[in-house]
Amino acid sequence: MDLAGLLLFSSALFIAAASPGPGIAAIVARVLGRGPEGAMAFSIGVALGDVVWLSFAILGLAALAQTFHEVFLVIKYLGAAYLLYIAYKLWTAPAASQEVEANVKAEHPAKLFMAGLAVTMGNPKVMVFYLALLPTFLDLTRITMLGFAELVVATLTILGVVFAGYIALATRARQLFTSPRAIRFLNRTTGTVMAGAAAAVAAR
Known part of the structure; x- marks a missing residue:
């Protein structure tokens, strides 16, 4: 596809x-x-x-997406439910940082991957x-397989650049919390944010 269209997209x-939404939150x-x-x-x-x-x-499947509306509703609510589960785990996590780190290792990457996918599918x-909005930027009827690959x-x-930036900033901010009281405050604050993200996904 032409460079101007790719740059606009x-x-x-x-x-x-980069605008904060349920996924970024x-x-x-x-x-x-x-x-x-x-996080990866x-x-x-x-x-x-x-x-x-x-x-x-690109495939003109917006109508198909509407046809399978119930399927997407299930995906959306599963994603919201998992976010609520993470929110609960954060809210009730011990204040000792080493115990929190031990809990992280118990989470399977496949489960985290599916949770991230569900969040986006319901966002x-x-x-x-x-x-x-995409059809207003590009003529979707003229995109070739090469053009589709370029868009992907x-x-x-x-998204990799944006997510990496947010992860780096959040990691840096997390390092400032060292005392048990600060860790407990951080866990409960982030648990609340996670619950808010779940509500945003489920409510729309």
Whole structure:
């Protein structure tokens, strides 16, 4: 596809991805409360969810997405339920940092990946961007397989940069909390943020 169209898409996606939403809130809250371990698996799930919506938009499957509305509702509520589970674990986590780190290792990457995917599939902001706004940036009827591959690469690259930035900032901020009281405050604050992300996903 032409460079101008790819740059326009990339710029719009960067702005949309960098704007805090349920996905970003979940990533940041999880890193603040549990550390960066597992954040990559969760973020990959979030990013691949974007690729799914991109594919729907390019293949003209917005109508199909509406047809399988019930399926997406199930995915959305499963994602919201898992976020609530993480929120509960954060709220009730021990104040000792070494115990928190031990709990992180028990989480399977596949579970985190599926949670991230479910969050994106149920995120209204992502759906609107790809199914409603993307056709205003690009002529989707003229995109070739090569053009689709370029869009996928651009999507994963931009989301990787954005997510890595948020993870790095959250990791840095987490290092400031060292006392048991500060760790307890951080766990409960991030648990509340995670619950808010779950509510945002489930309510739309």
